[in-house]
Amino acid sequence: MKNKLTAARRTLLAAPLAAAQTQVGKVVEKRNASNAQAGLYASIAAFWEPHDREMLRSLGMKRGTRVLDLGCGRGDHLLLFAEMLGGGPAVTGFDLRRDSLDFAAARLKERGWPGRAVLRQGDLYRLPFAAGSFDLVWSSHVFHGLPDVVKAADAVHSVLSAGGRFALRENRVTATLLPPDIGVGETGLETRLNEAFDRWLQRDRATRGRYPHGWLHLLREAGFSQVTARSFLHQVTAPFNAAQREYLHYWLERKQEIEGIKPTDRDLVRRITDRDSEQYFLRRDDLHYVSVSTIYSGTKT
Numbered sequence: 001m002k003n004k005l006t007a008a009r010r011t012l013l014a015a016p017l018a019a020a021q022t023q024v025g026k027v028v029e030k031r032n033a034s035n036a037q038a039g040l041y042a043s044i045a046a047f048w049e050p051h052d053r054e055m056l057r058s059l060g061m062k063r064g065t066r067v068l069d070l071g072c073g074r075g076d077h078l079l080l081f082a083e084m085l086g087g088g089p090a091v092t093g094f095d096l097r098r099d100s101l102d103f104a105a106a107r108l109k110e111r112g113w114p115g116r117a118v119l120r121q122g123d124l125y126r127l128p129f130a131a132g133s134f135d136l137v138w139s140s141h142v143f144h145g146l147p148d149v150v151k152a153a154d155a156v157h158s159v160l161s162a163g164g165r166f167a168l169r170e171n172r173v174t175a176t177l178l179p180p181d182i183g184v185g186e187t188g189l190e191t192r193l194n195e196a197f198d199r200w201l202q203r204d205r206a207t208r209g210r211y212p213h214g215w216l217h218l219l220r221e222a223g224f225s226q227v228t229a230r231s232f233l234h235q236v237t238a239p240f241n242a243a244q245r246e247y248l249h250y251w252l253e254r255k256q257e258i259e260g261i262k263p264t265d266r267d268l269v270r271r272i273t274d275r276d277s278e279q280y281f282l283r284r285d286d287l288h289y290v291s292v293s294t295i296y297s298g299t300k301t
């Protein structure tokens, strides 16, 4: 069915940066790194980098902090950890997917930092690390997709040192960009798109195994103390640079594929993301992108 999201696209829309990079990366590989696709990948990373950097800086790492990037994917945060911590190997990237780890390894090599990180493939429910191996476990956009978050939090707890911290990053609020009235079609397009997306996300989450509590509860139940949440705002305001324009075009264009949206809304998204249209959204000077990431963290005592 045309309006059904493919599994790949579902992931893409579910976790703005991480998944987008994963899926785009796949396309890059499939099309043998055509310039356009490689450029898009770089634009996505560039769009998010200031936000990622701000979040990671807040973690209070010092040289010598042993970091595990759990579910590191293609390595955006891994690269930042490698840059911030220097020396090496200071950070371990762990992921189920070999192709993602290979991609991350290539990026580390490109920067001239192959020795700054160790990459390990495996399932996070069976972490191949001794108890107390890490001072910080960072896991970004991973837990919301796991079938058993309790078991996963226990696994994290076991590999942390006493005094070590677990930082779990999830996006809580759907990003917004458009004003309520975009001057074409029915008003409130973005609200409807976001509501449809949230409905789909909750249904999808429930099929993976329910956890009827928030992340703070999960961390406390796993034995962490000083459990807290801190949110970070990523806002980008017009006029946008080339990388921001490329990312935002890509981000909005895909919204026409959200399951359950009205055909008129699908057409509207198509129309405002048509570069030749008078209503092309990036002709506007009043766009303001806002997204919120939250880091839920706790200390092992």
Ligand SMILES: C[S@@+](CC[C@H](N)C(=O)[O-])C[C@H]1O[C@@H](n2cnc3c(N)ncnc32)[C@H](O)[C@@H]1O
Binding pocket: 015, 017, 018, 019, 021, 022, 070, 071, 072, 073, 074, 075, 076, 077, 094, 095, 096, 097, 100, 122, 123, 124, 125, 139, 140, 141, 142
């Ligand atoms: C949405 S991506 C997030 C990537 C990265 N952390 C980021 O924020 O850019 C989720 C990652 O978790 C990994 N993952 C999912 N289940 C896993 C498991 N059971 N063990 C290890 N990694 C897993 C996936 O392979 C994927 O790379």
